[in-house]
Amino acid sequence: MRVLVLTGAGVSAESGIPTFRGKDGYWKNFDPTRLATPEAFARDPQLVWEWYSERRQRIRNARPNAAHEAVARLTRHLGDFLLVTQNVDDLHARAGIPAERMVQIHGDIFVTRCSRCEFKRYDYEPEQERAVPNCPDCHALMRPGVVWFGEQLPWNELKRVENFLDGGACDVTIVAGTTATFGYIIDWALQASRGGELIEVNPEETPLSRLATRLLREPAAIALPRIVDQLISARHPRL
Numbered sequence: 375m376r377v378l379v380l381t382g383a384g385v386s387a388e389s390g391i392p393t394f395r396g397k398d399g400y401w402k403n404f405d406p407t408r409l410a411t412p413e414a415f416a417r418d419p420q421l422v423w424e425w426y427s428e429r430r431q432r433i434r435n436a437r438p439n440a441a442h443e444a445v446a447r448l449t450r451h452l453g454d455f456l457l458v459t460q461n462v463d464d465l466h467a468r469a470g471i472p473a474e475r476m477v478q479i480h481g482d483i484f485v486t487r488c489s490r491c492e493f494k495r496y497d498y499e500p501e502q503e504r505a506v507p508n509c510p511d512c513h514a515l516m517r518p519g520v521v522w523f524g525e526q527l528p529w530n531e532l533k534r535v536e537n538f539l540d541g542g543a544c545d546v547t548i549v550a551g552t553t554a555t556f557g558y559i560i561d562w563a564l565q566a567s568r569g570g571e572l573i574e575v576n577p578e579e580t581p582l583s584r585l586a587t588r589l590l591r592e593p594a595a596i597a598l599p600r601i602v603d604q605l606i607s608a609r610h611p612r613l
């Protein structure tokens with residue numbers, strides 16, 4: 375069985391991480407053009423850095439929920455599987471998904487990279503000081519390793535998604551906890567699911583809803599464990 379899972383902020387909502395466009399979402403209270411663009415960083419790097427430091431702290435304090443655990447369980451039962459997440463948190467990874475089965479298409483909040491050269495490092499520990507760090511190689515300001523509005527998706531990660539999609543249609547494609555605002559999420563879901571099942575898990579309607587073959591209007595932590603149980607038992611039918 376070949377399965378693609380696409381996730382967004384809604385999957386981490388029940389771990390206490392705010393979504394972006396939901397009721398208490400980040401973009402309801404903050405202006406993305408002041409926090410999540412290269413221009414915002416050029417204008418006020420300290421403000422942007424502090425916002426990402428606070429988000430890092432919140433993520434470090436959070437735990438994976440039943441939705442993350444269900445997706446991780448699927449990876450243990452299926453050889454032909456990819457998770458593409460828009461989430462920059464590490465909750466899918468902490469639930470046990472190996473890096474080679476997961477693409478973080480919007481980057482990783484715990485990566486700090488140079489805004490000028492290629493230098494990057496993994497920064498999991500809380501920052502000792504709140505100042506924006508400087509690159510040890512070229513001394514330019516360091517920034518979070520996430521994709522901002524107006525930036526290209528990371529080429530290597532994009533290639534990994536394309537390679538998986540080129541490998542054939544999926545029997546099941548699950549899209550969970552995303553408003554599917556970005557066209558590529560819809561494109562990938564449709565490309566993967568051609569002829570197969572396209573399941574949307576989201577309490578709210580999205581642009582993908584009318585294209586899905588099955589709609590689960592439930593929180594991901596409720597719906598995903600059930601779907602995963604069904605998929606695993608379909609794969610190992612009882613004798």
Ligand code: OAD
Nearest residue numbers: 382383384387393394395396460551552553576578593594
């Ligand atoms: P959004 O905040 O746009 O959407 C979250 C979705 O999750 C909404 O459709 C909610 O209805 C749904 N949702 C809320 N709680 C849920 C739950 N418990 N279970 C299932 N679904 C739930 O987040 P994304 O679609 O992930 O990018 O946003 C995509 C990108 O836009 C983010 O990666 C970020 C943002 O701007 C960048 O910063 C580049």
